[in-house]
Amino acid sequence: MGHHSCCNQQKVKRGLWSPEEDEKLVRYITTHGYGCWSEVPEKAGLQRCGKSCRLRWINYLRPDIRRGRFTPEEEKLIISLHAIVGNRWAHIASHLPGRTDNEIKNYWNSWIKKKIRKHVPAPPASISPTTASPPNSLIAAPPCTGSTGTSSVAGGANHRRPLQHPTFSCTADEDEQHHLQLDAFMGPQAQAQQSIVSCGRDEGSPPGGATMAAAPPPLFMFDTSGPLFATTPAQEHPFISSFTAAMAEGGCYGLQLPPLVDGMGAMAMDDHCRYEIVEEQKQQQQRRRPEPELELELEEERWVDDEQLLMWHDVHDELTTTPSSNLQSDHHSSLLFMGPN
Protein backbone atom coordinates (compact mmCIF):
# COMPACT_ATOMS: atom_id res chain seq x y z
CA MET A 1 0.00 0.00 0.00
CA GLY A 2 1.25 3.45 0.70
CA HIS A 3 1.05 6.44 -1.49
CA HIS A 4 2.82 7.48 -4.57
CA SER A 5 6.27 8.88 -4.31
CA CYS A 6 4.94 12.29 -5.20
CA CYS A 7 2.52 12.05 -2.31
CA ASN A 8 4.99 10.89 0.30
CA GLN A 9 7.07 13.99 0.29
CA GLN A 10 4.41 16.24 1.71
CA LYS A 11 1.28 16.01 3.67
CA VAL A 12 -1.40 15.78 1.07
CA LYS A 13 -5.08 16.11 1.36
CA ARG A 14 -7.21 13.31 0.07
CA GLY A 15 -10.84 12.73 -0.61
CA LEU A 16 -13.30 15.01 -2.27
CA TRP A 17 -12.18 18.26 -3.72
CA SER A 18 -13.58 21.47 -2.33
CA PRO A 19 -14.77 24.25 -4.64
CA GLU A 20 -11.84 26.33 -3.45
CA GLU A 21 -9.39 23.65 -4.49
CA ASP A 22 -11.09 23.31 -7.82
CA GLU A 23 -10.85 27.01 -8.34
CA LYS A 24 -7.16 27.04 -7.51
CA LEU A 25 -6.44 24.21 -9.87
CA VAL A 26 -8.46 25.65 -12.71
CA ARG A 27 -6.93 29.06 -12.27
CA TYR A 28 -3.45 27.68 -12.26
CA ILE A 29 -3.84 25.40 -15.26
CA THR A 30 -5.69 27.89 -17.37
CA THR A 31 -2.94 30.41 -16.85
CA HIS A 32 0.15 28.19 -16.74
CA GLY A 33 -0.80 24.87 -18.24
CA TYR A 34 0.24 21.64 -16.58
CA GLY A 35 3.70 20.98 -17.84
CA CYS A 36 4.64 18.75 -14.94
CA TRP A 37 1.84 17.46 -12.78
CA SER A 38 4.11 16.87 -9.83
CA GLU A 39 4.80 20.58 -9.71
CA VAL A 40 1.22 21.66 -10.12
CA PRO A 41 0.09 21.26 -6.51
CA GLU A 42 2.88 23.34 -5.10
CA LYS A 43 2.62 26.04 -7.70
CA ALA A 44 -1.14 26.13 -7.50
CA GLY A 45 -1.11 26.25 -3.72
CA LEU A 46 -2.79 22.91 -3.28
CA GLN A 47 -2.05 20.27 -0.71
CA ARG A 48 -2.69 17.48 -3.14
CA CYS A 49 -0.44 15.12 -4.98
CA GLY A 50 0.16 15.67 -8.65
CA LYS A 51 -1.72 12.58 -9.60
CA SER A 52 -4.74 13.74 -7.73
CA CYS A 53 -4.59 17.09 -9.50
CA ARG A 54 -4.24 15.42 -12.85
CA LEU A 55 -7.17 13.15 -12.18
CA ARG A 56 -9.33 15.99 -10.99
CA TRP A 57 -8.51 18.02 -14.04
CA ILE A 58 -8.98 15.25 -16.53
CA ASN A 59 -12.11 13.77 -15.04
CA TYR A 60 -13.89 16.84 -13.82
CA LEU A 61 -12.45 20.25 -14.42
CA ARG A 62 -11.42 20.13 -18.05
CA PRO A 63 -13.36 22.77 -19.94
CA ASP A 64 -14.32 20.42 -22.73
CA ILE A 65 -15.74 17.83 -20.41
CA ARG A 66 -19.17 16.65 -21.31
CA ARG A 67 -21.35 15.58 -18.47
CA GLY A 68 -24.66 13.89 -18.27
CA ARG A 69 -26.17 10.77 -19.58
CA PHE A 70 -24.65 8.86 -22.45
CA THR A 71 -26.63 9.18 -25.64
CA PRO A 72 -27.71 6.05 -27.52
CA GLU A 73 -25.05 6.81 -30.11
CA GLU A 74 -22.41 7.01 -27.45
CA GLU A 75 -23.62 3.79 -25.92
CA LYS A 76 -23.44 2.07 -29.26
CA LEU A 77 -19.96 3.36 -29.72
CA ILE A 78 -18.87 2.17 -26.32
CA ILE A 79 -20.34 -1.25 -26.90
CA SER A 80 -18.75 -1.60 -30.29
CA LEU A 81 -15.41 -0.31 -29.19
CA HIS A 82 -15.40 -2.46 -26.11
CA ALA A 83 -16.05 -5.47 -28.29
CA ILE A 84 -12.97 -4.54 -30.24
CA VAL A 85 -10.46 -3.22 -27.77
CA GLY A 86 -11.72 -4.61 -24.48
CA ASN A 87 -11.26 -2.68 -21.27
CA ARG A 88 -9.12 0.00 -22.80
CA TRP A 89 -11.14 2.81 -21.41
CA ALA A 90 -8.79 5.55 -22.38
CA HIS A 91 -8.85 4.33 -25.93
CA ILE A 92 -12.61 4.11 -25.97
CA ALA A 93 -12.80 7.56 -24.42
CA SER A 94 -10.67 8.94 -27.20
CA HIS A 95 -13.53 8.15 -29.56
CA LEU A 96 -16.05 9.99 -27.42
CA PRO A 97 -15.18 13.65 -27.24
CA GLY A 98 -15.72 15.14 -23.84
CA ARG A 99 -16.06 11.80 -22.13
CA THR A 100 -13.49 10.47 -19.73
CA ASP A 101 -12.17 6.99 -19.37
CA ASN A 102 -13.36 7.01 -15.80
CA GLU A 103 -16.85 7.93 -16.79
CA ILE A 104 -17.00 5.25 -19.44
CA LYS A 105 -15.56 2.71 -17.09
CA ASN A 106 -18.13 3.56 -14.43
CA TYR A 107 -20.87 3.41 -16.99
CA TRP A 108 -19.75 0.06 -18.24
CA ASN A 109 -19.35 -1.42 -14.81
CA SER A 110 -22.76 -0.32 -13.67
CA TRP A 111 -24.24 -1.59 -16.87
CA ILE A 112 -22.63 -4.95 -16.30
CA LYS A 113 -23.98 -5.04 -12.78
CA LYS A 114 -27.46 -4.41 -14.07
CA LYS A 115 -27.10 -7.13 -16.59
CA ILE A 116 -25.95 -9.65 -14.04
CA ARG A 117 -28.66 -8.76 -11.63
CA LYS A 118 -31.27 -8.99 -14.29
CA HIS A 119 -30.38 -12.58 -14.93
CA VAL A 120 -30.08 -13.74 -11.37
CA PRO A 121 -33.64 -15.07 -11.21
CA ALA A 122 -33.23 -17.06 -14.38
CA PRO A 123 -33.20 -20.78 -13.63
CA PRO A 124 -30.28 -22.75 -15.03
CA ALA A 125 -32.62 -24.61 -17.37
CA SER A 126 -33.21 -21.41 -19.27
CA ILE A 127 -29.67 -21.56 -20.48
CA SER A 128 -30.05 -23.90 -23.34
CA PRO A 129 -28.33 -23.72 -26.67
CA THR A 130 -31.54 -23.79 -28.58
CA THR A 131 -34.17 -22.35 -26.33
CA ALA A 132 -32.44 -19.94 -24.08
CA SER A 133 -33.31 -16.73 -25.75
CA PRO A 134 -35.52 -15.09 -28.29
CA PRO A 135 -33.75 -14.00 -31.44
CA ASN A 136 -32.94 -10.52 -30.38
CA SER A 137 -32.17 -11.19 -26.82
CA LEU A 138 -28.77 -11.88 -25.47
CA ILE A 139 -28.07 -13.90 -22.42
CA ALA A 140 -26.01 -13.12 -19.42
CA ALA A 141 -24.53 -15.88 -17.41
CA PRO A 142 -25.58 -16.11 -13.81
CA PRO A 143 -23.35 -14.27 -11.41
CA CYS A 144 -21.70 -17.41 -10.22
CA THR A 145 -19.94 -17.58 -13.52
CA GLY A 146 -18.62 -14.14 -13.00
CA SER A 147 -19.23 -13.37 -16.61
CA THR A 148 -19.39 -9.70 -17.20
CA GLY A 149 -17.81 -9.39 -20.55
CA THR A 150 -19.14 -7.70 -23.63
CA SER A 151 -22.76 -7.96 -23.47
CA SER A 152 -26.13 -7.11 -24.61
CA VAL A 153 -27.96 -4.02 -23.82
CA ALA A 154 -30.47 -5.25 -21.39
CA GLY A 155 -33.53 -3.32 -22.23
CA GLY A 156 -37.02 -4.01 -21.13
CA ALA A 157 -38.21 -4.31 -17.63
CA ASN A 158 -35.08 -3.86 -15.68
CA HIS A 159 -34.81 -0.18 -15.33
CA ARG A 160 -32.80 2.63 -14.28
CA ARG A 161 -33.84 5.23 -11.93
CA PRO A 162 -34.75 8.59 -13.36
CA LEU A 163 -31.95 10.58 -14.75
CA GLN A 164 -30.11 12.81 -12.41
CA HIS A 165 -28.18 15.06 -14.68
CA PRO A 166 -29.87 18.35 -15.42
CA THR A 167 -28.31 18.70 -18.82
CA PHE A 168 -29.60 15.46 -20.23
CA SER A 169 -32.65 14.76 -18.21
CA CYS A 170 -35.56 12.85 -19.59
CA THR A 171 -38.63 11.14 -18.34
CA ALA A 172 -38.89 7.50 -17.48
CA ASP A 173 -40.76 6.93 -20.71
CA GLU A 174 -38.05 8.59 -22.67
CA ASP A 175 -35.54 6.55 -20.82
CA GLU A 176 -37.43 3.42 -21.77
CA GLN A 177 -37.55 4.56 -25.37
CA HIS A 178 -33.88 5.25 -25.26
CA HIS A 179 -33.08 1.69 -24.31
CA LEU A 180 -35.54 0.23 -26.73
CA GLN A 181 -33.64 2.04 -29.42
CA LEU A 182 -30.50 0.50 -28.14
CA ASP A 183 -32.07 -2.91 -28.17
CA ALA A 184 -33.10 -2.37 -31.74
CA PHE A 185 -29.54 -1.59 -32.55
CA MET A 186 -28.29 -4.70 -30.84
CA GLY A 187 -30.78 -7.02 -32.46
CA PRO A 188 -29.10 -7.60 -35.81
CA GLN A 189 -25.85 -8.30 -34.09
CA ALA A 190 -27.41 -11.05 -32.12
CA GLN A 191 -28.81 -12.45 -35.32
CA ALA A 192 -25.44 -12.36 -36.93
CA GLN A 193 -23.79 -14.10 -34.07
CA GLN A 194 -24.10 -17.47 -35.71
CA SER A 195 -21.67 -16.25 -38.28
CA ILE A 196 -18.87 -16.44 -35.90
CA VAL A 197 -17.13 -19.30 -34.29
CA SER A 198 -14.70 -18.93 -31.55
CA CYS A 199 -11.14 -19.02 -30.64
CA GLY A 200 -8.44 -17.07 -28.91
CA ARG A 201 -9.37 -15.42 -25.71
CA ASP A 202 -7.12 -13.23 -23.72
CA GLU A 203 -4.10 -15.01 -22.49
CA GLY A 204 -4.30 -15.49 -18.80
CA SER A 205 -8.02 -15.33 -18.55
CA PRO A 206 -9.10 -18.41 -16.70
CA PRO A 207 -12.41 -19.97 -17.42
CA GLY A 208 -15.16 -18.32 -15.52
CA GLY A 209 -14.46 -15.97 -12.70
CA ALA A 210 -14.39 -12.24 -12.67
CA THR A 211 -11.61 -12.06 -15.16
CA MET A 212 -14.13 -12.64 -17.86
CA ALA A 213 -15.12 -9.06 -17.35
CA ALA A 214 -11.79 -7.95 -18.63
CA ALA A 215 -11.73 -10.44 -21.45
CA PRO A 216 -14.64 -9.93 -23.73
CA PRO A 217 -14.89 -12.16 -26.70
CA PRO A 218 -13.16 -10.74 -29.69
CA LEU A 219 -15.25 -9.34 -32.45
CA PHE A 220 -13.83 -11.66 -35.04
CA MET A 221 -12.87 -15.18 -34.27
CA PHE A 222 -12.18 -18.36 -36.06
CA ASP A 223 -12.90 -21.95 -35.57
CA THR A 224 -10.13 -24.13 -34.35
CA SER A 225 -12.25 -27.06 -33.42
CA GLY A 226 -12.63 -28.38 -36.91
CA PRO A 227 -10.27 -28.90 -39.81
CA LEU A 228 -7.91 -26.09 -40.43
CA PHE A 229 -9.66 -23.19 -42.14
CA ALA A 230 -12.81 -25.19 -42.51
CA THR A 231 -15.71 -23.23 -43.79
CA THR A 232 -18.72 -23.27 -41.60
CA PRO A 233 -22.21 -22.71 -42.98
CA ALA A 234 -22.46 -19.69 -40.79
CA GLN A 235 -19.76 -18.00 -42.77
CA GLU A 236 -22.19 -17.65 -45.58
CA HIS A 237 -23.83 -14.88 -43.64
CA PRO A 238 -24.24 -11.78 -45.84
CA PHE A 239 -22.10 -9.77 -43.53
CA ILE A 240 -19.25 -12.17 -43.93
CA SER A 241 -19.52 -12.08 -47.69
CA SER A 242 -19.55 -8.33 -47.81
CA PHE A 243 -16.82 -8.22 -45.29
CA THR A 244 -14.47 -10.51 -47.16
CA ALA A 245 -15.26 -8.67 -50.36
CA ALA A 246 -14.37 -5.44 -48.68
CA MET A 247 -11.17 -6.96 -47.42
CA ALA A 248 -10.25 -8.17 -50.86
CA GLU A 249 -11.09 -4.87 -52.41
CA GLY A 250 -9.06 -3.08 -49.83
CA GLY A 251 -6.06 -5.20 -50.59
CA CYS A 252 -6.03 -6.67 -47.14
CA TYR A 253 -4.77 -9.99 -46.08
CA GLY A 254 -7.16 -12.19 -47.91
CA LEU A 255 -8.12 -14.70 -45.33
CA GLN A 256 -7.57 -12.42 -42.43
CA LEU A 257 -8.44 -9.02 -41.16
CA PRO A 258 -5.66 -6.54 -41.34
CA PRO A 259 -3.67 -6.75 -38.16
CA LEU A 260 -4.61 -4.54 -35.27
CA VAL A 261 -1.15 -4.65 -33.83
CA ASP A 262 2.27 -4.41 -35.30
CA GLY A 263 3.59 -7.77 -36.25
CA MET A 264 0.25 -9.37 -36.83
CA GLY A 265 0.74 -8.90 -40.52
CA ALA A 266 3.32 -11.60 -40.25
CA MET A 267 0.52 -13.96 -39.41
CA ALA A 268 -0.62 -13.79 -42.99
CA MET A 269 2.40 -15.74 -44.16
CA ASP A 270 2.36 -19.23 -45.42
CA ASP A 271 0.22 -22.13 -44.43
CA HIS A 272 2.89 -23.56 -42.21
CA CYS A 273 3.04 -20.35 -40.26
CA ARG A 274 -0.72 -20.25 -40.00
CA TYR A 275 -0.77 -23.81 -38.88
CA GLU A 276 1.53 -23.03 -36.01
CA ILE A 277 -0.51 -20.05 -35.02
CA VAL A 278 -3.73 -21.96 -35.10
CA GLU A 279 -2.20 -24.78 -33.11
CA GLU A 280 -1.08 -22.28 -30.54
CA GLN A 281 -4.57 -20.83 -30.45
CA LYS A 282 -5.97 -24.29 -29.97
CA GLN A 283 -3.73 -24.89 -27.02
CA GLN A 284 -4.66 -21.58 -25.49
CA GLN A 285 -8.29 -22.34 -25.97
CA GLN A 286 -7.86 -25.68 -24.27
CA ARG A 287 -6.25 -23.96 -21.32
CA ARG A 288 -9.08 -21.57 -20.87
CA ARG A 289 -12.13 -23.29 -22.19
CA PRO A 290 -15.19 -21.76 -20.60
CA GLU A 291 -17.67 -23.72 -18.64
CA PRO A 292 -20.68 -24.82 -20.70
CA GLU A 293 -23.04 -22.05 -19.71
CA LEU A 294 -20.33 -19.50 -20.15
CA GLU A 295 -19.54 -20.89 -23.52
CA LEU A 296 -23.15 -20.50 -24.45
CA GLU A 297 -23.15 -16.96 -23.31
CA LEU A 298 -20.09 -16.16 -25.31
CA GLU A 299 -21.70 -17.70 -28.33
CA GLU A 300 -24.78 -15.62 -27.72
CA GLU A 301 -22.77 -12.48 -27.60
CA ARG A 302 -20.72 -12.83 -30.70
CA TRP A 303 -22.18 -10.34 -33.00
CA VAL A 304 -21.14 -8.25 -35.84
CA ASP A 305 -22.84 -6.01 -38.31
CA ASP A 306 -21.92 -3.50 -40.91
CA GLU A 307 -21.73 -0.74 -38.40
CA GLN A 308 -19.23 -2.69 -36.44
CA LEU A 309 -17.25 -3.28 -39.56
CA LEU A 310 -17.00 0.44 -40.09
CA MET A 311 -16.05 0.83 -36.49
CA TRP A 312 -13.46 -1.83 -36.90
CA HIS A 313 -11.91 0.01 -39.79
CA ASP A 314 -11.78 3.22 -37.79
CA VAL A 315 -10.15 1.53 -34.88
CA HIS A 316 -7.85 -0.41 -37.09
CA ASP A 317 -6.69 2.75 -38.79
CA GLU A 318 -5.96 4.28 -35.49
CA LEU A 319 -4.30 1.28 -33.97
CA THR A 320 -2.08 0.65 -36.93
CA THR A 321 -0.76 4.15 -36.62
CA THR A 322 -0.23 3.77 -32.90
CA PRO A 323 3.06 2.43 -31.58
CA SER A 324 2.64 -1.20 -30.75
CA SER A 325 4.02 -0.59 -27.29
CA ASN A 326 0.78 1.13 -26.50
CA LEU A 327 -1.27 -1.81 -27.60
CA GLN A 328 -0.22 -4.84 -25.74
CA SER A 329 -3.64 -6.26 -25.53
CA ASP A 330 -3.84 -9.95 -26.13
CA HIS A 331 -7.32 -9.07 -27.07
CA HIS A 332 -6.00 -7.62 -30.27
CA SER A 333 -3.94 -10.64 -30.93
CA SER A 334 -7.03 -12.74 -30.95
CA LEU A 335 -8.68 -10.52 -33.47
CA LEU A 336 -8.45 -12.74 -36.46
CA PHE A 337 -10.97 -13.71 -38.99
CA MET A 338 -10.72 -16.65 -41.29
CA GLY A 339 -12.68 -16.19 -44.47
CA PRO A 340 -14.67 -18.75 -46.39
CA ASN A 341 -11.84 -20.01 -48.54
Added chain:
DNA sequence: AATGAAAGCAACCGCTCCCAC
Protein backbone atom coordinates in the same frame (compact mmCIF):
# COMPACT_ATOMS: atom_id res chain seq x y z
C1' DA B 1 -40.85 9.33 8.11
C1' DA B 2 -37.28 5.90 8.73
C1' DT B 3 -34.24 2.70 7.01
C1' DG B 4 -31.78 -0.50 4.20
C1' DA B 5 -30.51 -1.55 -0.56
C1' DA B 6 -29.05 -0.22 -4.92
C1' DA B 7 -27.02 2.85 -8.12
C1' DG B 8 -23.95 6.47 -9.49
C1' DC B 9 -19.86 8.66 -9.23
C1' DA B 10 -15.41 10.62 -7.64
C1' DA B 11 -11.20 9.45 -6.12
C1' DC B 12 -7.52 6.37 -4.78
C1' DC B 13 -4.27 2.52 -5.54
C1' DG B 14 -1.03 -0.11 -7.82
C1' DC B 15 0.93 -1.29 -11.89
C1' DT B 16 3.17 -0.44 -16.37
C1' DC B 17 5.22 2.34 -19.74
C1' DC B 18 8.11 6.00 -21.28
C1' DC B 19 11.97 8.74 -21.12
C1' DA B 20 15.87 11.15 -19.43
C1' DC B 21 20.13 10.32 -17.33
Added chain:
DNA sequence: GGTGGGAGCGGTTGCTTTCAT
Protein backbone atom coordinates in the same frame (compact mmCIF):
# COMPACT_ATOMS: atom_id res chain seq x y z
C1' DG C 1 21.79 -1.65 -20.50
C1' DG C 2 20.19 -0.15 -15.85
C1' DT C 3 17.69 3.00 -12.98
C1' DG C 4 14.51 6.33 -11.18
C1' DG C 5 10.82 9.61 -11.69
C1' DG C 6 6.70 11.11 -13.98
C1' DA C 7 2.61 10.10 -16.52
C1' DG C 8 -1.09 7.29 -17.78
C1' DC C 9 -4.19 3.53 -17.28
C1' DG C 10 -7.32 0.02 -15.39
C1' DG C 11 -9.23 -1.87 -11.21
C1' DT C 12 -11.25 -0.99 -6.99
C1' DT C 13 -13.11 1.41 -3.04
C1' DG C 14 -16.11 4.14 -0.57
C1' DC C 15 -19.13 8.07 -0.19
C1' DT C 16 -23.46 10.23 -1.68
C1' DT C 17 -27.82 10.07 -3.69
C1' DT C 18 -31.97 7.82 -4.86
C1' DC C 19 -35.26 4.23 -4.57
C1' DA C 20 -38.12 0.75 -2.38
C1' DT C 21 -40.32 -0.98 1.49
